[in-house]
Amino acid sequence: MKKVVKFGGSSLASAEQFKKVGNIIRKEESRRYVIPSAPGKRTPDDTKVTDMLYSCYGQAILGEDAEKDFEEQLEAIKERYNSIIRGLDLELSLDEEFKTIRTNFSKKIGRDYAASRGEYLNGIIMAAYLGYEFIDAAEVIVFDENGNFDGDKTHEILSARLENTERAVIPGFYGAKPDGSIQTFSRGGSDITGSIVAKAVHADMYENWTDVSGFLIADPRIIKNPKPIDVITYRELRELSYMGATVLHEDAIFPVRKEGIPINIRNTNAPEEKGTLIVEDTCRKPRFTITGIAGKKDFASITIEKAMMNSEVGFCRKVLEVFENNHISIEHMPSGIDTMTIFVHRDEFEEKEQDVIAGIHRAVEPDFLELESDLALIAVVGRGMRATRGTSGRIFAALAHANVNVKMIDQGSSELNIIIGVRSHDFDAAINAVYDIFVNTIV
Incomplete structure (x- = not known):
C-alpha cells in the first residue's frame, strides 16, 4: 500500500x-x-x-x-x-x-x-x-x-x-x-x-x-461544536468549498479525482481520530439528510421584470451578455414567468452597476428593474437529500420558525444542493435553523 x-x-x-x-x-x-x-x-x-x-x-x-x-x-x-x-x-x-x-x-x-x-x-x-x-x-x-x-x-x-x-x-x-x-x-x-x-x-x-479533525457540518464560529463529516464525496466537497468551507485547497481535488484516489483529512494533534474521508462516490448512508452547510455574504441581486418575457426569444441571453461585457460573473439566476433575478458578488458589481443597468435597459427594455444588496447565499449540501422527501419544506419551516425571510431558493437538478438567499443580518440565524432541523432534530 x-x-x-x-x-x-x-x-x-x-x-x-x-x-x-x-x-x-x-x-x-x-x-x-x-x-x-x-x-x-x-x-x-x-x-x-x-x-x-x-x-x-x-x-x-x-x-x-x-x-x-x-x-x-x-x-x-x-x-x-x-x-x-x-x-x-x-x-x-x-x-x-x-x-x-x-x-x-x-x-x-x-x-x-x-x-x-x-x-x-x-x-x-x-x-x-x-x-x-x-x-x-x-x-x-x-x-x-x-x-x-x-x-x-x-x-x-x-x-x-x-x-x-x-x-x-x-x-x-x-x-x-x-x-x-x-x-x-x-x-x-x-x-x-x-x-x-x-x-x-x-x-x-x-x-x-x-x-482540525476533518470537515465539520457547519462553521464552528456560527454553530457551537458542530458534528464532524465522516465521509463526503468530491461533488459535495466542491459545493461546500465554493461556498466558503476551507480546509482543503479547491484545486487539490482534481488530480486525485481523476485517479479515484481518496483523500483523508486528519489532525496531527489527534492522530487517533479518523477524520474525514473524501471519495468519488460511496454506498455509505450519511448520518444525516444533509452532509454540510456553508455560505457567503456580500452578494447583490438585480431583478428584471417584463410582461411576456418568457415568450421573447433570446431574452436571457441578452441580459447575460450585458454582464459578460462588463466582466461580471454570475452566481445564481432564479426566474419566474415575467421576472428573472441575477445574483452577483457585490464588490464586483458596485463599480459597474450603472453601466449594467443602462446596458439591460438598452438590451431588453424591462418594465421594472430593482437592485438589492447585503444579501447572503447559503448552500445546504448532501447526497442524502436525493432519497429524502420534503427537504425543501423542512428548510422553509425551519427558517420561518427562526423569523428568517427567504429572498431566493434554488435547487439543482442533481438534488445534491439547495441554495438559499437571505439578508446578511439573517445569515447566522439561517445556518443555525437549518443545522438544528437536520442535525439536532430526530425525525
Whole structure:
C-alpha cells in the first residue's frame, strides 16, 4: 500500500510538532511520500515563516537603505529553522542554503522564489529527520513560461522520478518554469502538490494532515461544536468549498479525482481520530439528510421584470451578455414567468452597476428593474437529500420558525444542493435553523 502524506504549517511549526509528524509517518510503512508546508504559527501571536520571507524580501528590494532590517529578518528566519534542527538533535546545517538565499534576495530574484524557501528548507529538515530522499519540487513540478501549471509534463517527469524511489520528501507549494525560475501555486498550494504526487505514484490514499479533525457540518464560529463529516464525496466537497468551507485547497481535488484516489483529512494533534474521508462516490448512508452547510455574504441581486418575457426569444441571453461585457460573473439566476433575478458578488458589481443597468435597459427594455444588496447565499449540501422527501419544506419551516425571510431558493437538478438567499443580518440565524432541523432534530 502507498500513501502520500501532506502536513500543513501548524503541523510543522516547531520541533515538538515535527516529532508528532515523525511518529505518525513511522507508525505506518505505507506513508512513503511526504509533502511538507513551511513552518506555521507556534502561538496565536507568532508569524508564519512564509510571511517572514515575504517581509524579508521586501527589505531586500529596498536595497542599501534597508540592509540592516534585511539582515535581521533573514537571521530571524534562520533561527526559526535552527531551533527546529536543535530540537530534533539533527547534525544538519543550513548555512550554505541561507548564503544562496541571501545572494538571490539581493539579486531581487522574485517574490515566488522568496515564498518558496519556507517549504524548501522544511523539506530538507524533514528528509534528514526521516532518512528519506529529498527531491526539490523545482525539478519535478512544471509550470509553463506564463506561470500556468503544466499537469501533463509534471505527471510525466514526476512519475519517472518516483518510479524507483521508495521514500521521498517533496516540498509543497512551488515548482519551476522552463527557464528554471521558481513559480508558486496560490496560498495553501501544498495541498495541490500532495495531490499531484498522489496521482504520480498511483497512491492508495492521500492523507492531508492539518490542525482540525476533518470537515465539520457547519462553521464552528456560527454553530457551537458542530458534528464532524465522516465521509463526503468530491461533488459535495466542491459545493461546500465554493461556498466558503476551507480546509482543503479547491484545486487539490482534481488530480486525485481523476485517479479515484481518496483523500483523508486528519489532525496531527489527534492522530487517533479518523477524520474525514473524501471519495468519488460511496454506498455509505450519511448520518444525516444533509452532509454540510456553508455560505457567503456580500452578494447583490438585480431583478428584471417584463410582461411576456418568457415568450421573447433570446431574452436571457441578452441580459447575460450585458454582464459578460462588463466582466461580471454570475452566481445564481432564479426566474419566474415575467421576472428573472441575477445574483452577483457585490464588490464586483458596485463599480459597474450603472453601466449594467443602462446596458439591460438598452438590451431588453424591462418594465421594472430593482437592485438589492447585503444579501447572503447559503448552500445546504448532501447526497442524502436525493432519497429524502420534503427537504425543501423542512428548510422553509425551519427558517420561518427562526423569523428568517427567504429572498431566493434554488435547487439543482442533481438534488445534491439547495441554495438559499437571505439578508446578511439573517445569515447566522439561517445556518443555525437549518443545522438544528437536520442535525439536532430526530425525525
